[in-house]
Each structure stands twice: as structure tokens, then as C-alpha cells.
Amino acid sequence: MARRHERIEPTFDGPDGDDDFHVSADDRAVPTASNDARRKLRNKAAPGKTRSAKPASTARRSKGGGSGGSRGGRRRRGFFGHIFRLFLMLGLVGGLAVAAVVGYFAVKLPQEAWAIPDRPPNVKIVSVAGDLMANRGLTGGKAVSLDEVSPYIPQAVIAIEDRRFYQHWGIDPVGIVRAFNENMAAGETVQGGSTLTQQLAKNIFLNPEQTIQRKIQEAILALWLETKFTKDQILEMYLNRVYFGSGATGVEAAARRYFNRSAAEVDLGEAALLAGLLKAPSRLSPARDPAAAKARAEVVLTAMRDSGFIGEAEYADAKAQKPTTAKSYWTGAEHYAADLVMRDIRDLIGDVKEDVIAETTIDLGLEKIAEKVIRQTVDGAKQNVSQGALVAIDGTGAIRAMVGGRDYAQSQFNRAVDAKRQPGSSFKPFVYETALENGWRPETVIDDAPVKIGNWTPQNYDNRYRGPVTVADALRQSLNTVAARLVDNVGAPAVIETAQRMGIKSPMVDNASIALGTAEVSLLELTGAFAPFANGGYRATPHLVNRITTESGKVLWERGAEVPPIIVSEDVVGMMNAMLARVVTGGTGRKAAIEGWQVAGKTGTTQDYKDAWFLGYTANLTAGVWLGNDNGAKMQKVTGGSLPAQAWHDFMTAAHEGLPAMPLPGDYRIGEQEAPLTADGGYGDDRYYDSEMPRGEDQYYNQAGNAPVPPAAVGGQGVVIHDGPPPPGVTVEGRVGSGRASDQSLFRRLFGG
Structure with missing residues (x-):
């Protein structure tokens, strides 16, 4: 039986070499390594040794000898007794001294030294399928048992x-x-x-x-x-x-x-x-x-x-194994998303006090494809391109892929989220959307000609002017003068309101030049702002985290399942999709076309080729690509319709492999419907015009397009626009915007489009 306070170690039954050993439940408080591995670990670290028994006491020497011997023995025993007592006293004093020193330093230990502090919590970040993306926190990884x-x-x-x-x-x-x-x-x-x-x-x-x-x-x-x-x-x-x-x-x-x-x-x-x-x-x-x-x-x-x-x-x-070469930092584009999770997690659950699991919307398969496409595009470019970014979101706004740069190990700056750049012409869809919401139509004819707004005189990319063009063709060819005219017509504040409603959060200045994308935005917010065209008009706020739980499964936060509001009407969605699809089928974005799928999108190139963009979508996925240089250096004539559109095509082709093709929302067919024009570029389905005297609330328009004017100012050189269908007996000279060449010619002559 062991003496009190004697340490008792676990014992191993069976002969040496037996791979079975068992540790009692009292010997550990947490799961530990498997029995086989543990037994091997202990056996190798503490090889079994059999201690030999202490030798029996030797027989006492036989008594005898003279009295002198007895006295000598007594003197020797007295001497050694004194020595023994001396050492005993010294040992006692030394022990007390050691105990005093130990006590002194023990007392000086901080109070918290007598309790094991919690290990800093880990945040395990996983994909939408539950695959590990990254570990974040002070430790960089979760705690594991010896079994693991x-x-x-x-x-x-x-x-x-x-x-x-x-x-x-x-x-x-x-x-x-x-x-x-x-x-x-x-x-x-x-x-x-x-x-x-x-x-x-x-x-x-x-x-x-x-x-x-x-x-x-x-x-x-x-x-x-x-x-x-x-x-x-x-x-x-x-x-x-x-x-x-x-x-x-x-x-x-x-x-x-x-x-x-x-x-x-x-x-x-x-x-x-x-x-x-x-x-x-x-x-x-x-x-x-x-x-x-x-x-x-x-x-x-x-x-x-x-x-x-x-x-x-x-x-x-x-x-014989080769040396392990590790990156100087965590590698993999998924770490851009992991960093974004860590930015948001405090707002979602407060301070992280224990190990948690953050379930994201990232599809790791798409993430790897996106990373490969951006790296290959940048590495293969010969036009001074050093960086790129890509974001892909679904119709709900869930971020399926995010690449914030060519190589996360080299640079952890997230260009998809934190870089604010001028989007160029990729901002124009919000200008055209605003125009449609104010009565314009894809078939509306407008003049591509020199225009001056205040002190600003925008020019087209090729410094050419095409004369009268439809709104749809102006967007397809990305004509700057037409976009400027539209902003001048509907007002910059209306365009800003549209962009904000669609998802642009960055500040925008009330200036006509906003038509050409002079307001700086991020790739993430711009991509999210295109998504309502793809999903039928619903707001699609980009988001990355679906749920946060503890390691034991307790839900700490979960995204709601509320249906987002409709922010774009069905008619406008149809018209925008019809126009932006023509950008890909016959405009500046032809390199983005995907076989078998209806694709819509818009290119963007800033002045001096500092930034190049392509934003596009199918009914399945919306994606944006940006290429450029961190220092703002000019690329060598890289336009949005070249490398960005090609990179977008490569990513989206792989992302749609094996999926059944679906059409975009809306079925608007440009040129096949009568889209009535009004003199100010707006629409009135039942309006007509003639040269008779006005009735009621009708307004006069002169050749300059000014309204209203006194009847005498018409002088036979203007027309009268009447609201509603013509009354019986009234001669109708023409329907407003009927599509007839004579009607369109008249309005072009009178109002410049």
C-alpha cells in the first residue's frame, strides 16, 4: 500500500512490447491520444525498468573483544553521533532556509499565477460548405487534444x-x-x-x-x-x-x-x-x-x-525529405475574406471570449478559380499591370468569391474592398437607369455631338461624334457625350440617389462629370450595385458571414431570412438588361461573352489607363474585375474591354460549367416596341402633337425646346404637345415617338434629341 502523499503513476500491464495500455478516467480530464500511440509514447519516454530489491541487512558482527574495544567503540559512536547531529542541524537549517526562499518567491508571484488562464480564443473561418478557410486570433489555430x-x-x-x-x-x-x-x-x-x-x-x-x-x-x-x-x-x-x-x-x-x-x-x-x-x-x-x-x-x-x-x-x-519552404505569410486568396470576417465579427457578436466558428458565404472552388484567373492575367500581361481584384456575388448579395490582389502572401491589402478607384464608364448604367426612370427609353434618339456643361466639355473615347443615336446604342458604344447630356437632363442629384439606392456607399460629388465615373468607389460596392439587374430588381447587399457558433454548436449570431425590398421596377430591369446585353454581344464588352448564356455588363476605363474594369452578370452570378497598379501608374492602353473582360470571361465560364443556362430577368426587345417620345426626352404613352391652339393644360414648345411659352411665340415654328388621347374630330399630325422616321426627325430637329 502506498504511503500517503506518495505519487502514483499509471501502470502498464503485460510484457514489454504490448501495444495495449489503458489510462483510467481519473488520470486525465480531457480527451487524449489513442491508447496505442499513448502507450508507445510512454514506453519510449519511460522504458520499463525493474528495480532490484534492497539487499537484506548483513548479520551483525559477533559481540566480543576487550573493554578497550568497547570504550573505543563508544568513543567512535559518540564522535559520529556528534557529526550526525551536526549534519542534521545543518540540514534542518538549510531546509528552513530553502523553504523561506521558496516561500518568499512564491508570495511574490501574482495572484493569477495560481489559476490557468484561458487560452486566447480562436476564430475558425469556414466556407459555405464547411471547409476550413483560415484560423484567426492571437494563436492562429484552435486548441486540439492529444487524440487530434x-x-x-x-x-x-x-x-x-x-x-x-x-x-x-x-x-x-x-x-x-x-x-x-x-x-x-x-x-x-x-x-x-x-x-x-x-x-x-x-x-x-x-x-x-x-x-x-x-x-x-x-x-x-x-x-x-x-x-x-x-x-x-x-x-x-x-x-x-x-x-x-x-x-x-x-x-x-x-x-x-x-x-x-x-x-x-x-x-x-x-x-x-x-x-x-x-x-x-x-x-x-x-x-x-x-x-x-x-x-x-x-x-x-x-x-x-x-x-x-x-x-x-x-x-x-x-x-531524406526535402527542406520545407513556407510562404513568409499566410497564402491563399481566401485570407482576404478571412480578414474581412475579423473586421465584422466584433459588430456581430461583441468581444470573442471563446473559440468560435464563423460560417461564410465563400465557395472555395470559385475562390480558387478566381485566384488563379487574377494571377494568370496579371502575370501574363505585358502592359504594366501589377495588381488585380475580383468579386463574385449571387442574387442575394452573398459573396461567393473575393480576390483582393495577385498574392495575399506578398500583400494583405484588399483591393476589392479597401481600394477606392474611379470606375470610369462602368458607372454609366446608373446614369441610364436614372434616365429610364425619368421617362427615357432605349429607342429614344439623342444627338452624339459636342456638348458643353458649364466649363466642362466631355469627349468620346475615340474623339469622334456619330450624330443622332438611340440611347441603347449610346450605352453599347459607351459614348461620353450622351451620358453627359443625360446627367444634364435628369440632374446629378438624381443619378447619385440611384447609385446609392443600388448600393454605392462611397461619397459622390454633385457634378455633371459623375456621368463618366469620376466618383471613387470600391470593386465590392460596384459589383453589388449591378446585382439588382441580375436578380429582378431586389436589393443585394454584399455580405460574407452567414452564422457564428461556438465550437459546441451554440448559435451566437445568424443572418436573417428576410426578403429584401425591390429597388428597381420590372420594366426598368428589362430595359437595362436588354441594353447591357448588347454591350457584350456587339459593344465594348464582346470578350466577356459566355457560350450558351445571356450575359450583360459594362466596361470601364479611366483617363490615362490607370484603371480598367469589367462589371457583368448572368442570371446566376454577378462579378466584377479590376486591373491596375497600386501606385496609380499608367497601364499601356489596357481598357475594360480587353484584359478585365477576358479575365471575367475565364472566371465566369468555369463558374457556370455544368449549370443549365437561364435568361436574364425581363423580356424587353429593343426596337420592337413603340416607345413614345416627348419633347423634353421623356415619355407619355398617349401624347400627340399638332400645330393647333392649346387646350387646357397643354404646353407650347418652341424650336429651342423651351416650355412653356406664350402662344404667340410659337409662330408656326413650334408644335403643341397634348396630354391624353386626341379628342374626336381633332387632326393628329403625329404620335409622340411613334417610331416613324418623320416623327423622330421632327423631334431631333426641334429639340436635339
Whole structure:
């Protein structure tokens, strides 16, 4: 029966080499590694040794001898008795002194040192299908149990850091002596004497400064940890809290960071590399020095072989592996989305106090396609293009793909969200939408001619003018003068209101030049503003997070299922889709066409070719592409209809593979319907005109298009526009905008379109 306070370690039944061992429920408080792996770990770290029994007491010497011998014996016993009492007293005094020192430093420990602090919470960010995208937080990865890590990892850590982990009580005198001898032999510090328990105590409670006080406190806390937790719990806490360099705290974060896989999937060579990092995480990181990381991993492999964890064959295979080369930062375009989640999460659930899972709208398959397309487009360009961005959203506004730059590892700046650039002509759809909402029609004829608005004289891209053109053709050819005329007609404030209603949040200046996209916007908000055309007129606010839960499944926040409001009428949606589809089939966006699908969109190119855009959509997906340079350098004649439209085509073609084609909302057919014109460019379905005297509320229009004017001012050179159908007996000279050439010619002559 064990004496009181004597430490009792778990025992292993069966002969050496038996792979079954069982730890009682009392021996651990959290799930730990599998029995087979755990038994191997313990057996290798603490090989079974049978202690021989103490030798029986030798027989006492036979009594005898003279009285002198007795007196000599008594004198010797008296002498040794004095010595014994002296040492006993010195030992007592020394023990009291040690106890006093220990008590002193224990009292100086902060009160919180006697409670294990919570590990900083992790935010696990997953795709719409539940696949891991990223871990965020101070640690960079979630906490894992020993059951969830490769058995090679704890073996490697114990072999190189604390071979007697399962034998000592938190402080290992044998390890200290061994480290001292090896350091003396090497002439430098090559091995530390701290146990894993001491390292854990330092990481959790203390600062890293090298002082006598800190070392004594570290030892005190190590002993306390050993009485409070089992060995497996201590090892598990250590693996989850130790720093592995390059922003990765904990073994799961490190495995994801360096190998892009979970800790459970780490092989022998990778486990040795991770264990090797503990000596100098920053200096030995494979993201900084792959060769140094490989050399240190080989030292760990040797220690594992010498400790009996692995055999010669395993040692040779792992040693033959090539050095691991890791990116200097997290890599993958999905990290742009992960960063955006971390921006929003505090507003959604407040402070994150425990590990949570953020479920996003990202489709990882589309994300990888988008990343590949942007990188290939930028790398293949010969026209001074260094950056690109892409956003794809569905009809609800859910962000399915987001690429904020060519390479996240090189630059974490999200150009899809944070870069504000002039959209150029890709802003024009909001000008035309406003015009349609004010009575214009795709068939309305307007003059493409020089125009001056205040001190502003816009010109077309090719410096040519085409004369009378329809509104639809003006948008198809992206004519600047026509867009300027429309803004001058409906007013810049009306255009700004339309753009804001559609989803543009960036500030816009009340200026006619807004017609040409001079207000700076982000790619994300511009893409979202196109989505109502694709979904039938519903608001489509871009969003990334669907739900946030704890690791146990408790829902902390969830997006509502409310139906968004209709912000564009059915008629206007039909007309806009008909016009923007012609941009792709026969206008500036021809390179964006997708076989079998109805596509609509708009190109955009800013002055001096600093920015190039293509915004387009099908009934399934809306996407935007931007290309340019961070420093605003000019590209070499890259227009929205060239590289951006081609990149959009490549992404959307892959995104629509295997899906049944669907038409865009609305069935408006340009030129097949009578779209009545009014003199001011608006519409009145039942209006007609003649040269008779006005009746009631009718207005006169003169040749300059001014109204109203006195009847005498008409002078036979104007016409009268009548509201409503003509009364019986009235001679009708023509229907307003009937489509007849004579009617359109008259209004062009009178009102310039």
C-alpha cells in the first residue's frame, strides 16, 4: 500500500512490447491520444525498468573483544553521533532556509499565477460548405487534444525537449546535470535543463527575462502544475500554447501555417521540424530559413531514434525529405475574406471570449478559380499591370468569391474592398437607369455631338461624334457625350440617389462629370450595385458571414431570412438588361461573352489607363474585375474591354460549367416596341402633337425646346404637345415617338434629341 502523499503513476500491464495500455478516467480530464500511440509514447519516454530489491541487512558482527574495544567503540559512536547531529542541524537549517526562499518567491508571484488562464480564443473561418478557410486570433489555430494530433508530434517534442518527461515531478535534476555536462563539453549552450512543465509555467504565467527570481518561480509553478494536472494534460496544454514562429501559436496553427494541413496529418519529418522550432521559433522558421529548419529537424530525428521512438528505416526516410519552404505569410486568396470576417465579427457578436466558428458565404472552388484567373492575367500581361481584384456575388448579395490582389502572401491589402478607384464608364448604367426612370427609353434618339456643361466639355473615347443615336446604342458604344447630356437632363442629384439606392456607399460629388465615373468607389460596392439587374430588381447587399457558433454548436449570431425590398421596377430591369446585353454581344464588352448564356455588363476605363474594369452578370452570378497598379501608374492602353473582360470571361465560364443556362430577368426587345417620345426626352404613352391652339393644360414648345411659352411665340415654328388621347374630330399630325422616321426627325430637329 502506498504511503500517503506518495505519487502514483499509471501502470502498464503485460510484457514489454504490448501495444495495449489503458489510462483510467481519473488520470486525465480531457480527451487524449489513442491508447496505442499513448502507450508507445510512454514506453519510449519511460522504458520499463525493474528495480532490484534492497539487499537484506548483513548479520551483525559477533559481540566480543576487550573493554578497550568497547570504550573505543563508544568513543567512535559518540564522535559520529556528534557529526550526525551536526549534519542534521545543518540540514534542518538549510531546509528552513530553502523553504523561506521558496516561500518568499512564491508570495511574490501574482495572484493569477495560481489559476490557468484561458487560452486566447480562436476564430475558425469556414466556407459555405464547411471547409476550413483560415484560423484567426492571437494563436492562429484552435486548441486540439492529444487524440487530434499526429503521434509523431509529442514523440518529437519529448525526445528533443524533455526525455524524462514521464519520470520527473516538474523539475528534473538528472536533466539539469546532463545539460550542464553537454554545455560544458561544447563550450556553449547547446541544451537546456528546463522541463516541458517548466516551459509551460513560463509561457503561461511568467515573462521571459533570465533572472534567479524568475527561475525559482518557474520551478515553484512547475511543481504546482504537476500536482494539479496529469502528464498528458500538461503535454496537451504545452502543445497548444507554445509558439512555433511566423505567427503560429499551438501545434494546430503551426501545422496549418507551414504545411497547410491539420496537426493530425503531420508526418514524421514535419513533426521533427515543428519540434525543432521550439529552440528558436523565429530564426528557425521554414518561412525564414528552410535550410536551418531542416538541419534542426535532423537533430530532432536523431534524438527520436536514440530515444527509441523510431527505427533506422524511419529515420533515414524522414532525413531524406526535402527542406520545407513556407510562404513568409499566410497564402491563399481566401485570407482576404478571412480578414474581412475579423473586421465584422466584433459588430456581430461583441468581444470573442471563446473559440468560435464563423460560417461564410465563400465557395472555395470559385475562390480558387478566381485566384488563379487574377494571377494568370496579371502575370501574363505585358502592359504594366501589377495588381488585380475580383468579386463574385449571387442574387442575394452573398459573396461567393473575393480576390483582393495577385498574392495575399506578398500583400494583405484588399483591393476589392479597401481600394477606392474611379470606375470610369462602368458607372454609366446608373446614369441610364436614372434616365429610364425619368421617362427615357432605349429607342429614344439623342444627338452624339459636342456638348458643353458649364466649363466642362466631355469627349468620346475615340474623339469622334456619330450624330443622332438611340440611347441603347449610346450605352453599347459607351459614348461620353450622351451620358453627359443625360446627367444634364435628369440632374446629378438624381443619378447619385440611384447609385446609392443600388448600393454605392462611397461619397459622390454633385457634378455633371459623375456621368463618366469620376466618383471613387470600391470593386465590392460596384459589383453589388449591378446585382439588382441580375436578380429582378431586389436589393443585394454584399455580405460574407452567414452564422457564428461556438465550437459546441451554440448559435451566437445568424443572418436573417428576410426578403429584401425591390429597388428597381420590372420594366426598368428589362430595359437595362436588354441594353447591357448588347454591350457584350456587339459593344465594348464582346470578350466577356459566355457560350450558351445571356450575359450583360459594362466596361470601364479611366483617363490615362490607370484603371480598367469589367462589371457583368448572368442570371446566376454577378462579378466584377479590376486591373491596375497600386501606385496609380499608367497601364499601356489596357481598357475594360480587353484584359478585365477576358479575365471575367475565364472566371465566369468555369463558374457556370455544368449549370443549365437561364435568361436574364425581363423580356424587353429593343426596337420592337413603340416607345413614345416627348419633347423634353421623356415619355407619355398617349401624347400627340399638332400645330393647333392649346387646350387646357397643354404646353407650347418652341424650336429651342423651351416650355412653356406664350402662344404667340410659337409662330408656326413650334408644335403643341397634348396630354391624353386626341379628342374626336381633332387632326393628329403625329404620335409622340411613334417610331416613324418623320416623327423622330421632327423631334431631333426641334429639340436635339
